Amino acid sequence: MATSGVPSPWNEAPLVCAALLVAVVAWCAARAAEWAWLRPRRLGRALRAQGLRGTAYRPISGDAAVADRLALEARSRPPLPPGCHAVVPRAMPLFHRAMEEHGKTSITWSGPVPRVTIADPALVRQVLSNKLGHFEKPGFGQLQRLLHYGVSTHQGAKWARHRSIINPAFHLDKLKRMLPAFASCCGDLVGRWEGLAAAAGAGEAREVDVWPEMQRLTGDVISRAAFGSSYLEGRRIFQLQDEQVRLAMLVANKIHVPGYIMLPTRTNRRMKRIAAEIEGILGGMIAKREGAMRAGEAATGDDLLGLMLESNMEQCGGMSADDVIGECKMFYFVGMETTSILLTWTMVLLSMHPEWQDRAREEVLRVFPGGAAGTTAPDYDGLSRLKIVTMVLYEALRLYTPLPAVHRRTYKPVELGGVRYPAGVTLVLPLLSVHHDKDVWGPDAEEFRPERFSEGVAGAAGGADRPPAFFAFGGGPRTCVGQSFALLEAKMGLAMILRRFELELSPSYSHAPFPVPLLKPERGAQVRIRKLP
Numbered sequence: 001m002a003t004s005g006v007p008s009p010w011n012e013a014p015l016v017c018a019a020l021l022v023a024v025v026a027w028c029a030a031r032a033a034e035w036a037w038l039r040p041r042r043l044g045r046a047l048r049a050q051g052l053r054g055t056a057y058r059p060i061s062g063d064a065a066v067a068d069r070l071a072l073e074a075r076s077r078p079p080l081p082p083g084c085h086a087v088v089p090r091a092m093p094l095f096h097r098a099m100e101e102h103g104k105t106s107i108t109w110s111g112p113v114p115r116v117t118i119a120d121p122a123l124v125r126q127v128l129s130n131k132l133g134h135f136e137k138p139g140f141g142q143l144q145r146l147l148h149y150g151v152s153t154h155q156g157a158k159w160a161r162h163r164s165i166i167n168p169a170f171h172l173d174k175l176k177r178m179l180p181a182f183a184s185c186c187g188d189l190v191g192r193w194e195g196l197a198a199a200a201g202a203g204e205a206r207e208v209d210v211w212p213e214m215q216r217l218t219g220d221v222i223s224r225a226a227f228g229s230s231y232l233e234g235r236r237i238f239q240l241q242d243e244q245v246r247l248a249m250l251v252a253n254k255i256h257v258p259g260y261i262m263l264p265t266r267t268n269r270r271m272k273r274i275a276a277e278i279e280g281i282l283g284g285m286i287a288k289r290e291g292a293m294r295a296g297e298a299a300t301g302d303d304l305l306g307l308m309l310e311s312n313m314e315q316c317g318g319m320s321a322d323d324v325i326g327e328c329k330m331f332y333f334v335g336m337e338t339t340s341i342l343l344t345w346t347m348v349l350l351s352m353h354p355e356w357q358d359r360a361r362e363e364v365l366r367v368f369p370g371g372a373a374g375t376t377a378p379d380y381d382g383l384s385r386l387k388i389v390t391m392v393l394y395e396a397l398r399l400y401t402p403l404p405a406v407h408r409r410t411y412k413p414v415e416l417g418g419v420r421y422p423a424g425v426t427l428v429l430p431l432l433s434v435h436h437d438k439d440v441w442g443p444d445a446e447e448f449r450p451e452r453f454s455e456g457v458a459g460a461a462g463g464a465d466r467p468p469a470f471f472a473f474g475g476g477p478r479t480c481v482g483q484s485f486a487l488l489e490a491k492m493g494l495a496m497i498l499r500r501f502e503l504e505l506s507p508s509y510s511h512a513p514f515p516v517p518l519l520k521p522e523r524g525a526q527v528r529i530r531k532l533p
């Protein structure tokens with residue numbers, strides 16, 4: 001049988017496939033070169049051409065690897081003498097060196113990627129306020145998405161929609177309704193400490209590591225405040241997330257490999273199972289609440305989940321069920337560790353500075369009479385009258401800023417402080433360094449002096465005529481949503497602890513602020529507690 005001379009398109013198929021494959025590989029290679037190699041170099045050249053100088057860190061790949069190396073270096077560094085608050089050189093050696101050598105705007109390189117560190121408070125404020133929309137948060141990696149994915153990671157319209165739904169849950173009148181939950185968790189902690197102190201004998205001191213104690217307290221507070229009566233399920237989520245974070249640390253230095261998280265390694269599989277379990281629990285809780293709300297029950301409660309669902313309903317369902325799950329996961333992440341760090345450093349500082357401990361206790365006992373035996377929980381009016389305690393908390397936030405740095409990326413070309421930045425430059429705003437800057441806070445910047453906040457935050461950095469330079473909660477539109485929540489919780493905790501216990505630094509305490517990624521006490525926070533008569 002004769003075959004026709006017309007060529008079949010199928011005969012060419014392998015050729016076409018091969019050509020397509022070559023084109024795709026070439027395109028990927030060009031993009032990879034552009035993003036991993038050429039583009040960073042171009043950005044670096046554009047910045048250097050304008051006179052910006054910087055410090056190269058030994059080239060290594062990936063942010064997480066840098067973080068690991070910094071962590072190792074910090075661990076090998078000797079602790080600071082107790083009472084020394086000059087923590088920046090120990091906690092942020094890379095940025096500190098860059099600033100010492102090149103001033104308040106400098107470049108740091110880890111590999112070919114330039115990052116500009118900006119430590120001038122006026123420029124920091126300008127970036128955070130983002131008046132013309134030139135700055136965005138840098139992209140978040142696969143690992144971050146697995147851990148939490150909420151308002152703190154979203155951008156643009158999605159961020160604006162989520163933020164407007166979440167904001168009302170943190171209004172003062174709503175926070176006031178959460179106070180009983182705060183008091184009950186603080187009461188549990190105080191009860192446990194009384195047991196420990198009683199076991200030590202009357203008038204005797206007992207050593208506790210306040211760091212895990214404060215983590216437990218703030219974990220309980222966020223569980224109750226976020227999930228109200230479903231608090232025990234909330235606690236389970238907290239345990240799972242804790243394990244998730246520990247696993248995340250194991251894979252952190254491999255995560256820059258594209259698709260790594262998809263590989264079926266044992267750790268990755270466990271992380272995915274955890275994420276699925278958390279989402280299952282949260283999904284069940286949310287469905288139960290939504291069902292109750294649809295049935296017209298006033299079942300939303302005074303907790304964050306209920307308030308968020310209420311606000312979501314008012315705004316005609318701006319968030320999907322998955323979005324609500326993401327936001328709940330985020331509350332744990334951003335809300336728990338930060339506040340526990342604040343409380344831990346505050347207690348360490350009050351143990352180092354007994355004169356301020358006495359002043360704070362006197363104030364607490366004056367506002368909430370009844371002495372160490374006082375059983376009534378502090379109310380909102382009383383907490384808002386605690387001026388000395390507030391000053392102490394602000395000074396702790398200044399010296400031991402829980403989030404030592406925040407990051408932004410230029411979204412469009414922008415001029416800032418006389419330098420023109422192309423789009424795509426990562427900016428590091430080292431809040432901790434700004435808070436320790438002697439040019440801003442005066443020659444006593446490294447000293448614990450809560451009185452600098454006696455007129456509030458605005459005039460704290462060198463008087464009312466100087467612009468504010470306190471950024472512990474960030475600033476601008478992306479300022480911390482939970483600021484009042486955290487301060488109220490910290491005041492409640494401190495008031496209840498101070499009126500019952502005296503704190504002193506334990507001889508076993510080693511002063512080692514540890515920066516990756518939040519400013520934690522690396523070797524614990526051992527404090528001796530003594531029950532007051």
Ligand code: HEM
Nearest residue numbers: 152334335338339342402406472473474478480481482486
């Ligand atoms: C002492 C405690 C806290 C400190 C020092 C702190 C600090 C910060 C800082 C510096 C930012 C800005 C990050 C940036 O600009 O990139 C931030 C954002 C945020 N914080 Fe807090 N925070 C604390 C407690 C809390 C609590 C208790 C919650 C919630 C329960 C919370 C929720 C958030 C959220 C949702 C954002 C993201 C806001 C946005 O991007 O629109 N924070 N926090």
